[in-house]
Amino acid sequence: MNDGYNKSSTHGVSWRWLLPARLDEEGLGQSVLYAMIAGVLALIFLSLGTAFFNPTNLVSVLQQTPEFALLSLAMGLSMVSGGIDLSIIAVANLAGIFAARLMTSEAVLAALGQDVAIGLACLVALAVGVCAGLLNGIVIVRFGIPPLLTTLGSMMVFAGLGTGLTGGAGITGMPAAYVDAVSSNVFGLIPASFCLVLVIFVGVSFFVNNSVFGKSLFLYGENKVAALFGGLRLESTILISYTICGALASLAGLVMLARFNSMKVGFGDSFQLEAILVAVLAGMDPDGGRGRLLNILPTVLLLQCVENAFTIASLSPFAKKMIWGALLLAFMALNFFFRRMVVRHLTALAVKRQKAPLGAEGSPLGG
Amino acid sequence: MITRRSVLVGGAGMLALGSMGRAAFGAESGKKYEIVMCAKQEGISWFDDMRKGVEQFAADFGANAYQIAPESGDPAKQAQMVESLIAKHVDAILVVPNDPQSIKPILEKARKAGIIVISHEAQSLAGVSNYDVEAFKNEDFGALMFENLAKAMGGEGKYAGIVGALTMETHMQWFKAGLEYAKKNYPKLEFVLSEPLEDNNDEKTALDKVNETLKKYPDLKGFFGCSVSGSSMAALAVEKLRRKDIKVVGLGLPSINGVYLEEGYQAEAQCWRPADAGYAAAYVAYKALKGEPIEAGIDLKRPGYEKVTIENGVVYGNATLVLTKDNYGDYGF
DSSP states (O other), X not given: OOOHHHHHGGGSOGGGGGSOSSOSHHHHHHHHHHHHHHHHHHHHHHHHXXXXXXXXXXXXXXXXXXXXXXXXXXXXXXXXTTOXXXXXXXXXXXXXXXXXXXXHXXXXXXXXXXXXXXXXXXXXXXXXXXXXXXXXXXXXXXHOOOHHHXXXXXXXXXXXXXXXXXXXXXXXXXXXXXXXXXXXXXXXTEEHHHHHXXXXXXXHHHHHHHSHHHHHHHHHHHOHHHHHHTTOOHHHHHHHHHHHHHHHHHHHHHHHHHHHSEEOTTTTTTHHHHHHHXXXXXXXXXXXXXXXXXXXXXXXXXXXXXXXXXXXXXXXXXXXXXXXXXXXXXXXXXXXXHHHHHHHHHXXXXXXXXXXXXXXXXXXXXX | OHHHHHHHHHHHHHHHHHHHHHHHHHHHOOSOOEEEEEOSOSSOHHHHHHHHHHHHHHHHHTOEEEEEOOSSOOHHHHHHHHHHHHHHTOSEEXXXXXXXXXXXXXXXXXHHTTOEEEEESXXXXXXXXXXXXXXXXXXXXXXXXXXXXXXXXXXXXXXXXEESOTTOHHHHHHHHHHHHHHHHHOTTEEEOSSSOEEOTTOHHHHHHHHHXXXXXXXXXXXXXESSHHHHHHHHHHHHHHTXXXXXXXXXXXXXXXXXXXXXXSSSEEEEEOHHHXXXXXXXXXXXXXXXXXXXXXXXXXXXTOSSOEEETTEXXXXXXXXXXXXXXXXXXX
């Protein structure tokens, strides 16, 4: 904690104790995020108390989170390279539809037995997600079409395909074994689906932070030209990132399938914009190259808590919209304000360091 | 270090304040039944009217009844909201599901938690919910639609019609019952199509199909629409042709079909009053909570629900609302 920077701040301005220990932009964004989470939770506690903070409700929040968390992670991952994946909901629906078809098909169940059929359905769903992601990646890499347009187009293709397969109707009646497995609780408390999400978050973020793929992805997002001249294998990097997005989306589809015991095109449409929102709130830079994937999980939980608190407080829709908006703006403004403060501060520090060898004394901030 | 200490102190302060706040809150809320309607969607006139009914119920019975709904008509969001209500352990949940199948597991969970569940517009959920409340029997609604069509046409002539989709259960029930009724009572009426047209609840599709049909059968005298888009677009097509001799009937809303009723391009529109349906659903929940019997003939205190019938867990009113030129202005949905 006591690195060179903090020592030098002892004779600086008094607000510096407000700043977090790690004074880069990312560390700051993270601190703002956690401060915000603490603040919002405190607000919820003040206004709702034990109506919100009771075990049943907290478990219910965890149960509601998984599909949203997976979709947000996919969205966040696509943002690392400065792209976006608008097709995640459509992919989730499509993967879910394939799985639902297999799980409810009498022929498959009779031929393979229930357990194998369920396993096969999950694998097929994952394969659908991987293929969809690969398709997105190939179009983006090979034809150089911006991700926004590519995934907008593929979203329509996947949604159309799903509608064609089902005629727009829902498929219902999944095997009880599947529904129970996904909605079971670990230690009788924590939802299994949430544990899965936890594992996936840690896994994906570890992979991205510690692999050549991840480093290349961040570099590409930060500076495409430099990454290109740096000799990175950009094509495969982008391909892999969208493939992971697709796989994550299909997992979200599988979770939704179990939670609602049915699947239909358009399930979870409202998560699309919210996933973008979560990713940005969590500090993923839409321009690419910045952000920590692991921060998405607490952000998703925060949003789910707020949503849940709104329902519990039975707020009028107008109040709800207003509070949402205010929260968002406050968060963005805080982030912006702190970021500017740090940039100024770092600049001043740099100036001072430059001057120091010349024998200049005193604080460049003017005391 | 100052940071950590201040955070700790601040946190402790919050805790203290919070518990004080809770104590104050707890004292004021007495034992009132909490009955929550989770509607399909926020911000559309149909459910705004339903909210009036639920709030009226709250005022009449001193219950804590109110309505919530997802911002968009997304079944996944609606399921989440119901799940939050279960966690809050409200006394009763009323629900107008966006997708009855997908909300089924959540409603089962609510029942397991001992919460009274009343559904509306979802007969397939009867048995999952304690009761499903419907404004009318679909067969009666369809027969009435065709009765009004036949009357407007003077009992004879060719007619065609449109439904949302051939897979839409309610629309097809109306159509089949109506067709049967017309065959039996008005033999001179002739349905010119083998199956009704489909508009997928889309205005543009409806208008195109109605226009095609009017071209193909120039001697058409009547048109029914089982969807709001179908009936209103049929009326619009007739208005464009200035042919008041083609009679249009069907499902309609005062806010949408009113203008055609006013100008005479639609003979009648029929629907049910969302406010009354909300009120009746809340009342059924209230009765179930108080342990009062719910049986055929009970009075749910709303027009059309004075003497309900009950079949297989579905509570039927007789609350078809027929809109004409003279009365559509009375309703704000």
